[in-house]
Amino acid sequence: MIIIGFESSCDETGVALACTEKGLLAHALHSQIAMHREYGGVVPELASRDHIRRILPLTRQVLEQAGLGMADINAVAYTAGPGLAGALLVGASVAQSFAWARGLPAIPIHHLEGHLLSPLLADPAPEFPFVALLVSGGHTQLMRVDGVGTYELLGETLDDAAGEAFDKTAKLMGLGYPGGPALSRLAEQGDATAFDLPRPMMHSGDLDFSFSGLKTAVLTRLKALEKETGTLSDRQRADLAAATEAAIVDVLSSKAIKAMKQTGLKRLVVAGGVGANRHLRAHLLKAMARLNGQVFFPPLDLCTDNGAMIAYAGALRIKAGLAVLDGGNHAFTVKPRWDLQDVCVSAASTPAAG
Numbered sequence: 001m002i003i004i005g006f007e008s009s010c011d012e013t014g015v016a017l018a019c020t021e022k023g024l025l026a027h028a029l030h031s032q033i034a035m036h037r038e039y040g041g042v043v044p045e046l047a048s049r050d051h052i053r054r055i056l057p058l059t060r061q062v063l064e065q066a067g068l069g070m071a072d073i074n075a076v077a078y079t080a081g082p083g084l085a086g087a088l089l090v091g092a093s094v095a096q097s098f099a100w101a102r103g104l105p106a107i108p109i110h111h112l113e114g115h116l117l118s119p120l121l122a123d124p125a126p127e128f129p130f131v132a133l134l135v136s137g138g139h140t141q142l143m144r145v146d147g148v149g150t151y152e153l154l155g156e157t158l159d160d161a162a163g164e165a166f167d168k169t170a171k172l173m174g175l176g177y178p179g180g181p182a183l184s185r186l187a188e189q190g191d192a193t194a195f196d197l198p199r200p201m202m203h204s205g206d207l208d209f210s211f212s213g214l215k216t217a218v219l220t221r222l223k224a225l226e227k228e229t230g231t232l233s234d235r236q237r238a239d240l241a242a243a244t245e246a247a248i249v250d251v252l253s254s255k256a257i258k259a260m261k262q263t264g265l266k267r268l269v270v271a272g273g274v275g276a277n278r279h280l281r282a283h284l285l286k287a288m289a290r291l292n293g294q295v296f297f298p299p300l301d302l303c304t305d306n307g308a309m310i311a312y313a314g315a316l317r318i319k320a321g322l323a324v325l326d327g328g329n330h331a332f333t334v335k336p337r338w339d340l341q342d343v344c345v346s347a348a349s350t351p352a353a354g
Helices: 033-037 044-066 085-102 111-121 162-172 179-187 212-229 234-263 278-290 307-319
Strands: 002-007 012-019 023-031 075-081 106-110 130-136 139-147 150-156 267-271 294-296
Touching (some): 002 085, 002 307, 012 044, 012 307, 023 044, 023 307, 033 044, 044 085, 075 085, 075 111, 075 307, 085 106, 106 111, 106 307, 111 130, 111 267, 111 307, 130 234, 139 234, 162 179, 162 212, 179 234, 179 278, 212 234, 234 267, 234 278, 267 278
Parallel strands (some): 130 267, 267 294
Antiparallel strands (some): 012 023
């Protein structure tokens, strides 16, 4: 079966084609970073309008890439949540309209499940079961994954997520948007040992996270430096960026390794935008080698939000028998807030119609 997938949860419009037998066939992505940079963050109304402009041209693009036509599509998958309500509605409306016009089944996909399963597109791909470190946007979670739709939450952030810590500290330092990548680039020029920043909850004894205290510590250090010198030098700014990145990476790595030991599993999967961080990748590769385990990452171009993970999650749900394929009911809703546990096999696998 061939599935077309639509992603429009925030500031990237993604469309992709996946096959239940052959995997990913084609994908295309448009990022809104340039548009939102002027405002220092995502403007929901502008995001929704841009999704409307981009989604159909991207659909034509992926069909041309794969050498397929609309008649070749067997099912439609789309991000139903979580995310920005208006942005989600664009992708969901297009997906459901496509499905209704062609008499196809439409499969609502949880955005985080898409990220969670995206490392399966890597070569080599992990086998089940594995522990997943999910670090995407406002989410930082550790999950045990025993199969498609079989997820156990091991730990999560109690306040700011890792991605938010990157973005908020970058903003405090006056770096550009998006803050996380800008901070990481600056950190490459700095000395991570120049400043001693806290590692919140690293030794808490559980698998939960907290990053709001780190942001406060960076703010306090910035104020102290500005009081001493009047303004930050380029060296101080780079050192503080490096120290911030090191603190975040240390906490993520420590908790991930603790989860590996607690579960007894030997495969770790890292998914989400922060999974593209080179420091985090290097740290986890070394740590897992010491445990005689393996760590898997999605391809770099699939770390951020994309349609490939949604189309592929739809294909995997079909193969696992977890998708309704009658193609009859096209009533739909979106869920700006949606717990990943709600899509587990033991719970409802689709959002309620409304």
